Amino acid sequence: MIEYSTALSSNVRERFFIDGEWVASHSGARHVLVSPATEKPFMSVPLADATDVERAIAAARRAFDSGPWPKMSGAERSVYLQRLTEEIRLRLPLLAQLWTEQVGAPITFANGLLPVGITRFEFFSELAKTYEFEDARPTRRGHARVRREPVGVAALIAPWNATFPIVSQKIAAALAAGCTVVVKSPVESPLDALIIAECAAAASLPPGVLNVITAGRDEGAQLVQSRDVDKISFTGSVATGQWIARAAVDRMARVTLELGGKSAAILLDDVDLSSALAALTPFTMPFSGQICFAQTRILAPRARHDEVVSAYAEIVSKLKVGDPHDADTRIGPLLNAVQRDRVRAYIDRGVKEGARLALGGSGNVGFDKGYFVEPTVFADVAPDMTIAQEEIFGPVVSILPYDNIDDAVRIANDTPYGLSGSVYGRDPEQAYALACRMRAGNIGVNGVELAANVPFGGYKLSGVGREGGREGLEAYLETKAVFMPTAAG
Structure with a gap:
């Protein structure tokens, strides 16, 4: 069992990570975590309200529109991702215990699957260095420079069952592409993404690049519907995924949805x-x-x-x-x-x-x-x-x-x-x-x-798009063609 007062920092236990700072929840509302094995409460965490959601979105928007992150080369972003990965690696034993305590995953299962999250960070860190974000193609009057640019602010909505490996894949791909992100942690397993935020602070990610809040359904809907959010990546139920797709199409926001299976x-x-x-x-x-x-x-x-x-x-x-x-x-x-x-x-x-x-x-x-x-x-x-x-x-x-x-x-x-x-x-x-x-x-x-280097996703009601592999990076990119004339002389 974990002694939370010593195993977790006060920031992880009591605050959200917004714009590079640890901030208290606006409303002061809290959610009690209950052990599935004992049915006993073991700690409580702050909950975000509409004001917190807006603060997180605004921070990500500023970081994308005015900050250095999307302007960096893939190799430059990779340096930050490598530092972030090493910080997370140090916390794997703690993350395994949290998976067990929060949602009841057997500890042997947790220890076996947690490294998947690390390999996903490692993969996208390496891919950021080697991916061809621009290439040239001949045209009738010269050539076209085909650019793959970050889509913008990405809302990453993680499920409760395997929060760490799933949110790791989302965060790593989005950051490698040059997006800034708002992570909505599930109320059932809120601690994983907050620990990643702590690692991001230790790795000195620029302010606003990674923002983490813990919130319920209404705040998730607010995040999905915000016009300052360009991309939504959701893993969860079919019904919620369908709602997100309908909300996104109203403003043509990009979506990736992974919605379950019957394999x-x-x-x-x-x-x-x-x-x-x-x-x-x-x-x-x-x-x-x-x-x-x-x-x-x-x-x-x-x-x-x-x-x-x-x-x-x-x-x-x-x-x-x-x-x-x-x-x-x-x-x-x-x-x-x-x-x-x-x-x-x-x-x-x-x-x-x-x-x-x-x-x-x-x-x-x-x-x-x-x-x-x-x-x-x-x-x-x-x-x-x-x-x-x-x-x-x-x-x-x-x-x-x-x-x-x-x-x-x-x-x-x-x-x-x-x-x-x-x-x-x-x-x-x-x-x-x-x-x-x-x-x-x-x-x-x-x-x-x-x-990590292979795309994951489904047909039919199992979702739209792919996570993992090159395809997972490209889900956070827009493609732009710039037609150039033949150079004079």
Whole structure:
């Protein structure tokens, strides 16, 4: 457990970071953080109001319009990003504990995934040095200089479930491109971005380049609708993403939206089940299934369906459920009571619609406190069942039988989502051919992977645009062509 009065500075605990300064909230309102494992409050944080939002936007606007940041070369910005990265690296153990305490992520999971945030800062820092922000192209009367310029002020809205790695990707890409940013931290996990702000201050980023506030829905809407915000990057629910898209189109603000998934893992006929499940299982209900790319639908050849159900359920039954601070825990609590009850309702609906419970489903996890749901595996799931169509965001996995490859492709693509997926078989090229037919933005062959140099995003309701890779940098750039005549003489 963390002793917050000593582990966190008073700035992180009590203030926002605006225009290079630590400032108190305008209203003095606070939000109480509650441990999902114990249901006990452990600290409170200040909340922003409309005045705070306006202060943050104005600071970012000044820094973009009048400050040095967008005028710097990519190599110059890279120097700051490298310093920022090293400051963050020093705080990784603290960030892991905060992830566990704020939202219940098992500490082993947190320690394993946190370095992803660092690799994202490292990638965009290096890319800023090498990216061609301008090139020349011949034209009839001379040449055109094609410039890629920062889009402007970017509003970065992070989710509660994996705040550090996700907000790291947004911040690193936006800053590498030359944008100035306002980060809206979620009220459930507000501390991650504030620690990054502390690192930015230590790295001497120019005032107003990075601004961080903690705010709720109304203030988020204010940020999205501001005419001083040129770009919005949001990760979260479909409903909120759709609202943001509608609000942005009114003034043609640029948007990147990552909105969740219902990912399918396809096991081919010849799959070595033991090796496939060893690679797949950690990604079926990571962080109790509260990760957007969780592989929550397993598609098995009909002839091997029962074998897959038995083998997978046996593995999941051995995953330790309990205290997320325990290094042996693999399934911790859900975020809160609302999330817990929502997941239980999905389990009840799966039973009512005719799916067979192969594991769990009773709701009995043996804890008096904490928002726990036992790992649940459904067998004989039909593609049109609710549990096979909607994102549950809990430790619930459906196993669906298929008859042939075409049937597997049809089932995999038959949801409103298209974020992630995976294919498992003895021949990687056969698996690749199947992956090419899946309507999803990220598909693994014989495994699931995150890589900072590879774009991440989805088809259909899973969102618009990509984060990560060169594509992630370009999401924060506008393209300008300047036509030049042939030089005289």
